[in-house]
Amino acid sequence: MSAQSAGPRVVVIGGGIGGLATAALLARGGADVTLVERGAELGGRAGRLKKAGYTWDTGPSWYLMPEAFEQFYGLLGRKVEDELDLIDLDPRYRVFFEGEDPEGAAESLDVLADPDANYARFDAMSGGDGEAIRRYAKESYDLYRLALDRFLYTTYENPLKVASREVIRRLPTLGSLLTRPLGAKIDRRVRDPRLRKVLGFHAVFLGSAPDRAPSLYSLMSHMDLTDGVRYPRGGMYEVVESLVRVAREEGAALRTDANVTRIEVGPDGLATGVVLADGETLPADVVVSGADMHHTETALLEPEHRWQDEPAWKRRSPGVSALLVFAGVKGELPELEHHSLFFTKDWDANFAQIVGDGALSAPVPGSLYVSKVTATNPTAAPAGYENLFMLVPFPADPELGATDRSRAELEELAWGYLDQVASWARIPQLRERTTIYSVKAPADFATELSAWKGSALGLEHTLFQSAMFRPGNASRKVRNLLYTGSSTVPGIGMPICLISAELVAKRLLGDTGPSPLASPAADGFLAGSTRSDVLGRLARGEQRLGIDV
Template sequence: MSGARTGAPRIVVIGGGVAGLATAGLLARGGAQVTLLERNATLGGRSGRLTVAGHTFDTGPSWYLMPEAFEQWFALMGRRVEDHLDLIDLDPRYRVFFEGEDPWGAAESLDVSADPESNWETFEELSPGDGAAMRRYAEDAGELYRIALDRFLYTTFARPLGVVDRDVLRRLPRLASLLTRSLGARIAAKVRDPRLRQILGFHAVFLGSSPSRAPSLFSLMSHLDLTDGVRYPRGGMYAVIEALAAIAREEGAAVRTSSPVARIVVDDAGFASGVELASGELVPADAVVSAADLHHTETALVPEEWRTHPERSWRRREPGVSALLAMVEVDGKVDELAHHSLFFTGDWDANFEAILGRRLPPVPASVYVSRVGATDPSVSAEGKDSLFLLVPFPADPSLGSTAESRAELMGVARRYLAQIGAWAGIEDLPGRSTVLKVTTPADFAEGLGAWQGGALGLEHTLLQSAMFRPANVSSKVANLLYAGASTVPGIGVPLCLISAELVAKRLLGAVDVGPLPTPAPEGFLSLSKDQGVLGNLARRAGSCQLREARGE
C-alpha cells in the first residue's frame, strides 16, 4: 500500500466508473493523495450490477475482450489479473441468429466456437470461398491490432507525429485508407455473404457507431472474438469494478460515493483548486481528473470562461448510439440461447440508419442477448433463467423520461422478447417471461449525465477517433485532465483502463507511444521533475513562493 507522502499532490478524481477507479488506483500508487468522488450510491458508472427477484444482472458491459489492456493495468499496480478475476473461456464465443424469409419464423443460426479452424470450415460451408476470406480478414485484423497496441492506443497524441516510426511510415498509405474508408465498405470488399459480413460488422455497435460510419481501422476488433477469444469473469463484469475499487483502496485512495460534484473550482490564473460538492463541501486539489461524461464535465462542472468544449462545440459532434436494456426473468431454462447471442435482421443497414437518424428501430431489430446462466447458473433464481437484452436505440433523452414513455418501452421490450422466442424456437417466451426492469436513454442521461442519453460515449467516427478524439487534458485549465469513454483512446472497458494510464502520462509529461513499464514504482509521480502537468504545478508553486517572499 502506498501511504500518503508529505507534500504529495492532492488529486480529485470525479466519477467511480472503470476509468475513474483505474485512475484513482494508479495515481495513488504514484504517491498522490487521491480522493475519488462518485455521484451515485454505488460504484461502476455504466458497469453496474442489479440484483432483483433472486437474479443478478450486469447492467452494462458484458464482453471481456482485449485481455492485454487488463493485464497491463494490473501489472502496473504490481498485481496479476488471475489473482483478482476468475476468467472463464467461453465456447461457443457466441451464437448468431440470422433473420429468415419469415420475420416471425425460425431463424438460421450458427455458433462461433473457440476453435478458429472450425469456424473457417463453418463459414466455408455457409458460403464457399468465404471461409478463406474470413481467415485472411482475421489474420489482417490481428496485425492491425498489434499495430494499434504498439503505436496508437497508449499515446496521448501530445505529439501526434510521435506515433510514426519506420513500420508505420511504411504502412502509412494503407493506414490512411483504413481511417478514411468505412468498416462496412472494407468488409464488403473482402467477404461476399451478407450474413458473414454481419459477423464482421457488429463490433461497430461496441464503438457507438454503425459499419457504414466507423472507420475501417476498427476491423482490428475481429481479431478479438474470432482469434483471441471471449472470456467471462466469474461474478460478471461487475467483478472487474470490485477488483478496481479494492485495489484503489489498498493503494490509499479515498473512495466516496453519494458525493455529487456541483462544480470544478478554477482560480483567476486558470488553475483548478478543487471541487465543490452539491452539499457545499469544498474538496481542495492540486489537480482534477474528470472521468465523468465529458459533455457534462465541460458544460456543467467547468466555469463557462474556462471551457475547452463549450456547448456550441458539441453541435459538430455525434453522441453515438444509446440502448434499451431489459432485465428479464424466464420460467424454466432457455438452452436455445448461448452465453452471448446475436440476432441480426436482414435489413441491417436500415436498422442502423433508423437508430443514428434518431428514429426508433423497427421490430424485429438487431438485438443482443446475454444469458449468463449458460456459464454460471448461480446468477438465476431456482428453476428460472435470466436474460439481459440490449437493443441499440437512438440517443434521445426523452425516451423513457416519463411514466407513459417508460411503460411504452416496457411493451416494446416484450415485443423484442417475442422476436427472440420466434427466431430461436423458444416456446412461448413472452408468456414465460417477466420484464423486471428496463434502462432507457433517459436513464443514461439522468443517472450518468450521459450526453443525449448515449449508452457508450462519443461515437467513433473518423473525426472522433485517434488524434481527432477530444484530448485528455483541458486546453484552458492547466491542471484539469479527462479519462473515460469520450476522450482518448475511446469506448469500452479496456480503453477506459488505458485512459487511466494516459492521465498518468500527462501528469508525468511522458510522450512515448507505448505502455508504461510495469510494475509502476510506488511514488512514481515524484519522477515528473519539471515535465508534464505536475511540472507546471511545481513551477507555479515556486513562482507563488517567490512572489510571497518579495511581498507581492
C-alpha cells in the first residue's frame, strides 16, 4: 500500500474506452490510479484524425445502448446529458442493396425513427415480413432486457449467480439461442433476402458473420429498430474527451507516450507493477490491462505467468478487421445519410471472404459502411465540402498493408470501393470530387494497437467467445492482474467496454452478482482496502466491503 493513498495503487495499461472508464471508476473508489498509454493521444480504437480542416472519428461510429452510458455516468454521479449533446438520427440509416448489375444503381431503403413506418415499408417490400420483423424486434427487446439484467454485468466468477426464475424458465430457449447461428434464426423468420440483411448486419459489430455469431445477438436489432441511433454532437471522440475529463476530475493520473514493456511479477506470483520503455517502474497493488489481451499475455508477461500462451490462442478467433478510408468530397452528397450501408447480393460469399476457416481475401465488391458526419456535424469539414468515412470489413491479417506494395494495392482498392459507392448510390463524379487523405489497414491495427492479427474490434463473438466462455477479466495465473476492454467480458463495442470497467470494480469489491452496481458509487468505496484486502477478495470473490453496492 502507498503511504500517501487511502486506497490500493492501480496501474491501468492502455488509454482506450475500457482503460479510461476503469481509471475514472477506480479513482472515484479512492484508488491511487495511474493510466499509461503508449501513444500520444488517448482513445485507443476510438481515435480522432484531423487533416486539412477535416475531423474524422477513426473508430466507433454508432452510439447505441444508451442504458450502458447512463449506468456508467450514473456511477460517477453524473448525467449523460451533462456530458454529451446527443442528436437523435432520423433516418437511422440508409441501406443500398446491390442490383443485378454490380456496377449499376442499387435499390435503397431508409430505416426511419418511426418503427411502425418501417414495418409498413418492410411489408410493402415483402408481404408479411413487416409483421414478422415487428415480432422479431419485440423478442429482441425481451432478450436485450434479459441480457442487461442477468448476463452483461457479471464477471462469471460464480456462474450460478446468473440464474434466476426467468433464466431457468427460458433455459431451453437460451440454449437454442446460443447454439444456433444468428443467420439461421433470421432466415426462419423473414423471407426477403434484403430484409434479412437489415437484421443480420449487426454481426459485423460483433466482429463476426451472421452464420457464426450466436442467435442470442438478435437482441441487437432492438437497438436500431426500436431504441434508436444517436450521435454525440462533435463526433464520437466527444465520448473519449468526456471520459478523460471525468477520470482526471476523479483524481486519476493519465500519462501518454508511456509504453509498457513488462508487467513485473514477484516470487509469490503477484504483479508488483509495470516497467516502461524508458526503464521507469510504476509500482502497483493491482494491474489492469486495457491493452489487447493477446499482447498482454504473450508480450508483457514472462512465460511462466501467462494464463493464455500461444497454443491457447490457436483455439481462438479474432474479430474481423477493416480497411478504413478517410476522405473529403467537394460539394454536397444528398445521396448519402449520416449512416449508409451497402450490402452485396451474395451476402454469404462476402462474409466467407473476411472471416472463418477458409481462404480469406479482400472482398470485391464489398459490403461496406459509409459515414457522412457532415449531415449532422457540418464543422467536420471545410465549408463547401463533405466529410466521408468508409469502412470495409476485411480479414484479420496483419500482412495487409504491411509493405509499400500491399499499401499501394489497398489504396487502389479504396478508390474501387469509392467507385462502388458512386455507382450504387448514383453519385455523379464522386472520384473526381474526392481527396483521400488517409487509409488505415489491418497492419496498422497490429502495429499501432498491438491488436491480435490486426483485428479492428477484438475477439470475435462466437459461441465459445461469448458470455461465460469469453476470456474472463482476471488472470488465472497472476491473481491481481485484471482485464478491461474488448478482449474480455462482456465483449466488443464502446458501451460494452464501459461495462467491462464496472466489472473490474466488481472484482475488487468481491461482487459476483449479475446486477449493476448501485448509482452513484460512494466516493472512496475502495478506500481503506489494504493490499491484503484486495487480494483476498480477488481470491475468494464472495467477501464484500461494508458498504451498499
